[in-house]
Amino acid sequence: MSRSQQANQESARRVRFAFTDEQEQFRAAVRRFLNDKSPTTEVRRLMETDTGYDPSVWRQMSDELALPGIHIPEQYGGGGFGMVELGIVMEEFGRSLLCAPFFSTAVMAAGAILNAGTEAQKSSLLPELARGARMATLALTEPDGDWDPGKIETVAARDADGFRLNGTKSYVVDGHIADLLIVAARVAGTSGREGLGLFTLKADAAGIERRLLKSMDPTRKIAQIQFRGARADLLGSLDTAAAAIERTLDQAAIALANEMVGGAQTMLDSAVAYSKLRVQFGREIGSFQAIKHKLADMLLEVELAKSAAYYAAQAAAVEDPEWPALACLAKAAASETYLNAAANCIQIHGGIGFTWDNDTHLWFKRAKSSEVFLGQPSYHRELLMQRWGV
Amino acid sequence: MSNVSEAEIRAEVREWLKANWNPERSLVEWRNMLADSGWGMPQWPREWYGRGLPVGVARAVEEEFAAIGAVGVAKSGVRLLAAATLLEHASDDIKKRFLRRILTGEDSWCQLFSEPGSGSDLAGATTRADLKGDFWIVNGQKVWTTSAHHADYGILLARTDWDAPKHEGLSFFVIDIRQPGVDVQPLRQMNGHASFNQVFFTDAKVPKENLVGKVNEGWKVAMTTLAHERRGADGLASPSRRGPRVGRIYAEERAELEIANQPYTWYPQRAGRVDLIIERAKETGANRDPNVRQEIARLMILARSAEWTARRARATQQQGRPQGPEGSLGKLAASHVARGCSRVHTMITGTAAMLTGSDGPRDGIIAEILVSVPAVSIAGGTDEIQRNIIAERVLGLPKEPRFDTGPFRNVRRN
Numbered sequence: 001m002s003r004s005q006q007a008n009q010e011s012a013r014r015v016r017f018a019f020t021d022e023q024e025q026f027r028a029a030v031r032r033f034l035n036d037k038s039p040t041t042e043v044r045r046l047m048e049t050d051t052g053y054d055p056s057v058w059r060q061m062s063d064e065l066a067l068p069g070i071h072i073p074e075q076y077g078g079g080g081f082g083m084v085e086l087g088i089v090m091e092e093f094g095r096s097l098l099c100a101p102f103f104s105t106a107v108m109a110a111g112a113i114l115n116a117g118t119e120a121q122k123s124s125l126l127p128e129l130a131r132g133a134r135m136a137t138l139a140l141t142e143p144d145g146d147w148d149p150g151k152i153e154t155v156a157a158r159d160a161d162g163f164r165l166n167g168t169k170s171y172v173v174d175g176h177i178a179d180l181l182i183v184a185a186r187v188a189g190t191s192g193r194e195g196l197g198l199f200t201l202k203a204d205a206a207g208i209e210r211r212l213l214k215s216m217d218p219t220r221k222i223a224q225i226q227f228r229g230a231r232a233d234l235l236g237s238l239d240t241a242a243a244a245i246e247r248t249l250d251q252a253a254i255a256l257a258n259e260m261v262g263g264a265q266t267m268l269d270s271a272v273a274y275s276k277l278r279v280q281f282g283r284e285i286g287s288f289q290a291i292k293h294k295l296a297d298m299l300l301e302v303e304l305a306k307s308a309a310y311y312a313a314q315a316a317a318v319e320d321p322e323w324p325a326l327a328c329l330a331k332a333a334a335s336e337t338y339l340n341a342a343a344n345c346i347q348i349h350g351g352i353g354f355t356w357d358n359d360t361h362l363w364f365k366r367a368k369s370s371e372v373f374l375g376q377p378s379y380h381r382e383l384l385m386q387r388w389g390v
Numbered sequence: 391m392s393n394v395s396e397a398e399i400r401a402e403v404r405e406w407l408k409a410n411w412n413p414e415r416s417l418v419e420w421r422n423m424l425a426d427s428g429w430g431m432p433q434w435p436r437e438w439y440g441r442g443l444p445v446g447v448a449r450a451v452e453e454e455f456a457a458i459g460a461v462g463v464a465k466s467g468v469r470l471l472a473a474a475t476l477l478e479h480a481s482d483d484i485k486k487r488f489l490r491r492i493l494t495g496e497d498s499w500c501q502l503f504s505e506p507g508s509g510s511d512l513a514g515a516t517t518r519a520d521l522k523g524d525f526w527i528v529n530g531q532k533v534w535t536t537s538a539h540h541a542d543y544g545i546l547l548a549r550t551d552w553d554a555p556k557h558e559g560l561s562f563f564v565i566d567i568r569q570p571g572v573d574v575q576p577l578r579q580m581n582g583h584a585s586f587n588q589v590f591f592t593d594a595k596v597p598k599e600n601l602v603g604k605v606n607e608g609w610k611v612a613m614t615t616l617a618h619e620r621r622g623a624d625g626l627a628s629p630s631r632r633g634p635r636v637g638r639i640y641a642e643e644r645a646e647l648e649i650a651n652q653p654y655t656w657y658p659q660r661a662g663r664v665d666l667i668i669e670r671a672k673e674t675g676a677n678r679d680p681n682v683r684q685e686i687a688r689l690m691i692l693a694r695s696a697e698w699t700a701r702r703a704r705a706t707q708q709q710g711r712p713q714g715p716e717g718s719l720g721k722l723a724a725s726h727v728a729r730g731c732s733r734v735h736t737m738i739t740g741t742a743a744m745l746t747g748s749d750g751p752r753d754g755i756i757a758e759i760l761v762s763v764p765a766v767s768i769a770g771g772t773d774e775i776q777r778n779i780i781a782e783r784v785l786g787l788p789k790e791p792r793f794d795t796g797p798f799r800n801v802r803r804n
């Protein structure tokens with residue numbers, strides 16, 4: 001390799017700070033689709049249903065935009081893009097609060113298969129997910145709500161033709177509608193990171209009981225799943241499962257951070273628009289400094305969190321060694337920003353902001369559920385310190 | 391020209407440096423070569439010591455200089471703020487007389503804007519300039535003028551029409567401050583340093599041709615200076631210089647910086663010294679306290695995000711796309727980072743945060759941080775003013791009702 005080729009490779013690996021023109025065009029296409037298919041009226045309609053999504057929209061986003069496979073390599077039927085494009089999709093979904101099994105299927109499940117699966121498993125499982133033909137999810141956290149994989153208690157017992165799972169998973173995104181379940185469990189008698197494995201099974205297999213949980217955020221539904229001797233296949237190997245789970249969670253944290261900054265931007269836009277409209281004391285409320293300064297601070301926070309979410313995605317895309325730490329950074333930053341933006345948006349709307357009819361609470365609830373999903377900000381701050389070696 | 395690729399420019403500047411860079415040249419001779427070739431300020435126009443390159447590419451030139459340790463044009467203090475303003479608004483005659491000596495470092499400059507009665511509200515200036523024959527005669531007082539005690543010239547905002555509305559009676563001048571009518575008195579700051587001054591004008595003289603822009607249109611000119619000031623406050627460091635730094639030119643540069651940088655020795659502390667946070671946490675053992683760990687993480691998240699935001703703004707500009715709101719937030723973000731540092735340094739240091747100088751941790755640097763950070767959110771436009779600007783210009787919120795319209799003579803003031 002010549003010196004200049006080397007230099008080129010080097011600079012291609014450098015983390016980028018701006019989206020390319022192609023990426024911006026892709027964002028615009030996703031946004032057009034969502035403006036059309038996911039107005040708030042649709043969000044409100046779907047959140048009242050049990051399944052929580054519109055199969056025809058899911059089909060169109062798979063067939064027309066190939067979104068579920070965006071980050072899946074081409075040899076497994078995907079689009080062959082990476083974390084940055086996935087981040088763009090998530091940000092736009094967060095903006096419009098799209099109700100669809102994307103985070104579960106594309107981010108968590110496909111992520112786990114990519115990170116843990118054997119070649120054969122990836123080839124057999126991923127194309128269906130990439131096409132949107134099947135929905136899947138990752139069942140990891142248990143009723144104690146701990147995101148440290150070392151705390152997993154669900155047991156996988158080896159038998160003649162595979163494994164049998166026993167235990168309860170909770171907070172499983174779209175667990176009530178997924179066709180394919182990927183379950184994190186441990187070999188009996190092990191503890192901590194030892195003996196962890198990922199297992200796949202069909203959701204209609206014997207020994208599975210699923211229950212939709214009553215949850216605050218109706219736009220992203222979560223389920224509890226009980227396994228009583230359900231037969232499952234090992235995904236990849238036991239040796240590498242702990243690392244694969246961690247990588248999957250880190251990627252999911254970056255994806256979620258991007259979704260959150262999209263939501264936060266909607267809250268800011270909504271608050272700005274209302275403050276130009278609403279008149280009190282003979283002037284627009286946006287002319288009061290208390291409101292102006294709150295909005296300026298919101299803008300600052302949102303832009304800072306975007307920078308963190310974008311940078312983490314770019315760093316993960318080029319496998320910058322710091323990226324797992326940055327996943328924690330982005331998750332913590334975006335969680336607090338989104339919640340603040342939503343709370344401020346309610347405040348700036350006054351009484352009407354507290355009503356069911358006003359849309360703000362939909363984003364507020366997504367902000368709240370995203371804040372604690374995958375671990376709350378304090379958890380990620382501590383993990384960040386550990387990963388930075390402090 | 392602006393379509394030339396970054397790689398080509400890098401190759402070109404490398405070649406030029408190879409042919410011309412020599413650390414045994416005198417500083418002024420070298421900087422004159424930079425002015426003649428345009429490599430010192432590549433983003434400036436060709437006819438004025440630049441090469442008309444886009445800002446993003448200019449950054450690459452800076453990196454090439456740094457890579458071999460080559461000295462650049464003089465940049466310390468407000469000289470480049472002044473230069474950018476002159477470049478945009480001044481007559482060719484003024485540009486010819488002043489720009490080159492700014493770049494060579496032969497002249498240094500100060501910013502004569504704030505007054506005792508008008509800081510945030512700069513347009514309320516009451517320092518007056520009256521035209522008598524070929525000279526403007528200046529009377530009044532400026533304050534908080536950084537580096538005035540080292541400066542040769544100042545950019546001055548003064549009132550030239552008292553019957554016009556506030557913003558329409560100001561003019562912008564270049565004033566020689568080494569003259570009998572100008573008296574510079576240092577002011578001691580809360581951190582013990584004295585980098586700013588009060589400047590008194592008693593019948594000081596400004597030649598007619600030193601008016602920048604038109605009479606009574608000085609506000610527009612001052613806005614250019616302020617915009618550059620806000621943009622420069624994004625906290626991004628220049629690429630650091632490599633190489634051994636031996637030779638006459640370095641000795642001359644060191645001598646120059648010793649004087650020019652004297653008012654700014656505490657500026658890194660004023661920005662909070664985020665670079666010391668993790669080191670200090672480890673050396674004090676504060677890294678074992680879970681509360682402190684949370685606060686460190688919060689601060690580092692803020693600081694890294696602020697840095698990335700500034701880089702994002704630059705990268706967007708580099709791609710030739712219009713900057714989004716991220717371009718206007720640097721100054722406010724830097725203030726948050728500095729205040730956060732001050733808080734976390736205190737948490738890490740504990741009781742010893744009371745101690746200064748040789749009794750204090752890090753030879754007094756920590757204490758200096760604590761008593762210097764309050765300047766960040768005041769100097770160059772307060773945080774409150776930044777928020778007003780962001781809210782009105784970026785978010786498009788309605789302006790506040792005004793009480794300062796009509797002839798300036800009748801406007802209420804301090």
Ligand SMILES: Cc1cc2nc3c(=O)[nH]c(=O)nc-3n(C[C@H](O)[C@H](O)[C@H](O)COP(=O)(O)OP(=O)(O)OC[C@H]3O[C@@H](n4cnc5c(N)ncnc54)[C@H](O)[C@@H]3O)c2cc1C
Pocket residue numbers: 289500501502503504505506507508509510511533534535536537586765768769770771772773774775778
């Ligand atoms: C270290 C340092 C260096 C400086 N260097 C220079 C220099 O070289 N040249 C120069 O010209 N100036 C310089 N300054 C001056 C600086 O720009 C002013 O101090 C600053 O703009 C604030 O003006 P002020 O001090 O008059 O405060 P004021 O304007 O009186 O402000 C007092 C308080 O009122 C608030 N306030 C004022 N107006 C509003 C409003 N519309 N909305 C909400 N709140 C408001 C302010 O935010 C502040 O909290 C320097 C200052 C410092 C601290």
